[in-house]
Amino acid sequence: MNIVLTPLLALLLGLAGALSVGLFFWGVYLMTRKSDVAGDFVIEPPKKKQDGTFVLHRVTELIGRPFGPMVMDWIGEEQQARIRLRIDSAGRPEGLTVRRYAQRKAGEVLLYGGVGLFFLFDGSPVFAVVILAFSLLTDISLYSAKQQRQDEIQKQLPDFLDVLAVTVGSGLAFRQALSRVADSMPGVLASEFRFALHQMELGTSRREAFGALRRRNSNESLGRFVTALQQAEELGAPLSQTLQSIGQDMRREDAQYLRRRAQRLNPRVTGVTAATMLPGLLLLIGGGMFIGSDIDLSAIFG
Structure with missing residues (x-):
């Protein structure tokens, strides 16, 4: 049947x-979880709605x-x-x-x-695979947000370092200068440095805070800045001169980064152009040849 x-x-x-x-x-979880006691309950504050x-x-x-x-x-x-x-x-x-x-x-x-x-x-297995791909929606959104964030850091880093070098050269301590520049130049990079400053206020050493900053961000220029800053601190080099030289290097790196992005975009533009124009062009040429040849298809289509 x-x-x-x-x-x-x-x-x-x-x-x-x-x-x-x-x-x-859910049943497996209930069977394997540990028993709760009254002292283990913690009242959490109400969460704000994420608009x-x-x-x-x-x-x-x-x-x-x-x-x-x-x-x-x-x-x-x-x-x-x-x-x-x-x-x-x-x-x-x-x-x-x-x-x-x-x-x-x-x-x-x-x-x-x-x-x-x-x-x-x-x-409909094709639609099933497409729907199942939506289970990666959160991971894809995180990856996209990470890439956009690194691009913004790359754009903001040279100007941030120039202002930081001038502020440190005026006589302020490094932590105070970093806090003032982060407050005066809002953005993704400033929020990262404010987070590192907050960690240092809670007792984290500068090396550990900047090491965590480097691990959170895959930007090569920012990683080199952290490495150069730690080396200058170990060797006792003047911090203002170190920041100026790092800022100049970052500007050269930024120009090279933009050139690499432009080189990666050229094949994509070519592919999009070919995918959009080639079918219409073939249809136009084939239709013109068909109309101009006066072929009679009545025997085929009845």
Whole structure:
């Protein structure tokens, strides 16, 4: 006896499968978690609504909220540290935290996995693969935000270093000069230095704070600036002269960076131009040849 799956039946089967998987993992979590005592409960302040959160992220975060603690327990402390570093590298978009990231990923797996199963049972594997690709939406958004952030840092770094060199040369201490320049030149780079200054105020050494700054950002120019600054501090070189020389090097690096970006854009522009103009050009030439040849297709098309 052959069973024909209607679209409605396939949708119900997909949603039932996603619900079964979610209930299974939730039951495993309840069986393996440790018992809570009254002293372990912590009252958290109410969270402010994130107005800039993407609507799909809101939906998946709401769906995965019950499974957030379970995911946090499963990934472990080491993986949480890696996720936190990725979020910091992207600039903590939309106030994202590791817990909210875990909730989003759980919601994406349940939501897009269920819809993907529906299209798979409906006989549309291509649509199923496309829907399942949406489960990487949070990671893609973090990667995109990180790349944009590094581009902005590359643009702001030479001017920031020039102003910092002048401020240090006027007689201010390095930490005071860095704080004043960061307040007077708002932007991505200034927020990174303010975060490093906040770490130093909490007791972190300058080397550790700037080392964390370098790990959060993959920008090569910023990494060289941190390395040169630490070497100047160890060797006792004049800080103002060091900053001026670093600023000049950064401007040359910025020009080379822009040239490399322009060279990478040339093949993309060529590919887009060919993909958009070539089909129309072939259609125009082929249509003109067909009309000009007076071919009679009545025998073929009846």
